[in-house]
Amino acid sequence: MPVPGTARAPCRWNPRRPPPSAPPPTCPWRCPRRESGELLGAYGLADAAAAQLVRREDGAPAVTDGPYLETKEYIASFYLLDCESLERAQQIAADMPFADVEPVELWPVLHESAADM
Template sequence: MKYVAMIYGNQAKWDSFPAEEWTEAVAKQDAFNRRYRETGELVGAYGLADAVNAQLVRRKDGAVAVTDGPYLETKEYIASFYLLDCESLERAQQIAADMPFADVEPVELWPVLHESAVDM
């Protein structure tokens, strides 16, 4: 079963993170990614741009409308997400708990109920 694991953040949180600790934090994340890619349980890991770069795309009366900003009016936004492929929910929970930032922020875990093949 596939799961999406998400880590939230905000600009103030990232700005308060000491610059000298980023190298170690990135190295820990890279090690996590390698470990679970090797087991085949990490399908993909994606870090997102800051919320200021988000856009909303809609279609209204057949015309495309693009506006700036994330959908939700909130300080927190999705900072990164991971696609896991695990044999059980318990295994997905173990992997989510092993994420380097899980001791600082909770990891939101969602089962993927439907997948549409893109390489037909």
């Protein structure tokens, strides 16, 4: 069975959560892109209060609460796309349900680690 959030997984709610009263507003946007293979994953991040800062001290992890943001904004979720061109990525971003009222940031991925890492 495909892992939820991968390109082969069907578009559906997380089975560990109670079913929603209405479909998510982005599902009509996500499902066609997942089926085309352009949407590799959609990820929601925990609240910034749950984040941690990890450093190495004397060869061991040193973990503190964090991050210490000096801003009112942070990334709450992101979509990972694989598009044929920049223009296609721009079109997908413009098709987001809220793109007419809020901007959508489009960030290129610089590189991917090897699969055997």
